[in-house]
Amino acid sequence: MTPEGARLKWRRRGNHAAIFLGLMALWQTGSWTGFLDPLFFPAPLDILASFWRIYVTQGNIWYHLYVSLGLVLAGFTMGSILGVGLGAVVGMNATVRRFLQPYVIVLEATPRIAVAPLLIAALGFGPQSKIAIIMLVCFFAPFINTLSGVLNVNRDRMELMRSLGASKMQVLRKLVLPDAIPVIMAGERLAMTSALSGVLVAEFIQRDQGIGALILTYTRNLNMASAFACILTLTAIGFLIFKGMEMVDHHVAYWKNEAGLKRMTEKRARAFAARRGGLAHA
């Protein structure tokens, strides 16, 4: 970057910081003067102090984060694997599809969260019913996306595979699944976001532990600053998850982005060279 460009970049960052600090100062002043009700708008400095307390001096949020993220990971993994697997099976089999379709439509039209109390009744209090709720909210996006990805295979490509004498399994492995990866990944991204909401709902219902329970406890005690600190924590986690899923997406659907294509071209050339004992450029 040119020195000119670098200077511009830092100036922009400076502007953003100035505006942000200005807003915070305004907010803080509003709280001090009593213009803003601290019950709804806890002062920025109070929130900062809460962050310090829940992360450092008291350090109580770590355990709840650990519990919640563990549930998210378990529920997301199982729910989305189930979704992708069933989506592939249903997509490949016309008979199964015909019989399953009405149920899928009915289930899709039902708000998943509404079933949460039933799941608790069936599975009892504890992590198992929480994971079940997360699985339920994580299931549909990967399922529907995999299904549509499998069903929307390009006809010319299908004819090509047929003309090459491909078996059904070969068509699935070499054409249908790789072709569906980008749309499956879009489903996974939706599912991951749902998983985060899912764990909160599960913990709001069973408020024994986890970040959802913690938020609930703080608001009931009118400790709004700490509740805000928890919410902002979730914002950061949501952002990290979004970025992480984006990275995974760019990696597995490498042919959909320039950088991925370039990386894989080099990687394949290197792998080829390695197979030849380093004679690729000869």
Add this chain to the structure above:
Amino acid sequence: MNMIAREVETQMSKGGEGAGIVISGRGVGKTFANGAVVALEGASFDIPKGDFVSLVGPSGCGKSTLLRMVAGLIERTAGTLTVHGEPVKGPRRDVGLMFQKATLLDWRTSLENVLLPTEMVRKPTKADEEEAIELLNMVGLKDFVFSFPSQLSGGMQQRVALARLLKTGADILLLDEPFGALDEFTRERLNIELMRIVAEVKATTLFVTHNIGEAIFLADKVMVMTPRPGRLAKMVEVPFARPRPAELQLTPEFNALVAEVRDILGTH
């Protein structure tokens, strides 16, 4: 299948192979929608080994239908059709097909796309890779072995598709307007390369096009087809010696043949 039909096919297979006939049709027909739409009617022809045959005609003359029947992708509704003396029942490994669209797999490099036909039969060996690279070399893509389809131009994608077709090892190549979506300059250059390559691998070739000049320039024989219902109007012999320079298309003899084919298409 009834006895008579079986007998006919047996006789034809014997006679066909003996005379070096690779593809043979007798009264081949195809109707769609339970006979309501006649795509092709009563096509009879013999294609000798190593011949380059063009199928030319306007839309709806059944040329693509005939090609897909030879490929075993659709079933005929009338007549007999044999490849290497055997009635066509489905796709065969010794028959390769190339489409107007390159139909490459976006997530595979050129090399991996060319190896796709091999993967249907076995895990590709080093020798397969070697051969695939040689084929990419042959179609002029030496420097694009590890490129992905989206990094290639339309013409280059068709070259990969051609290399993939050759990697099938098929001795019968079916080409359905393979360069039809490309600009005229690229198409002409690829046509000339195609002639050279097909001669090199000694394949029997069926080439579908709606361009009369292209059909004549490439072929030993031109199957002229007319629409509604699709029919094989005439098999025209192309007398020009090979290799054929591009300038051949400017000679009076060439244009006389173009006029003859145009006449057949016009009067039917």
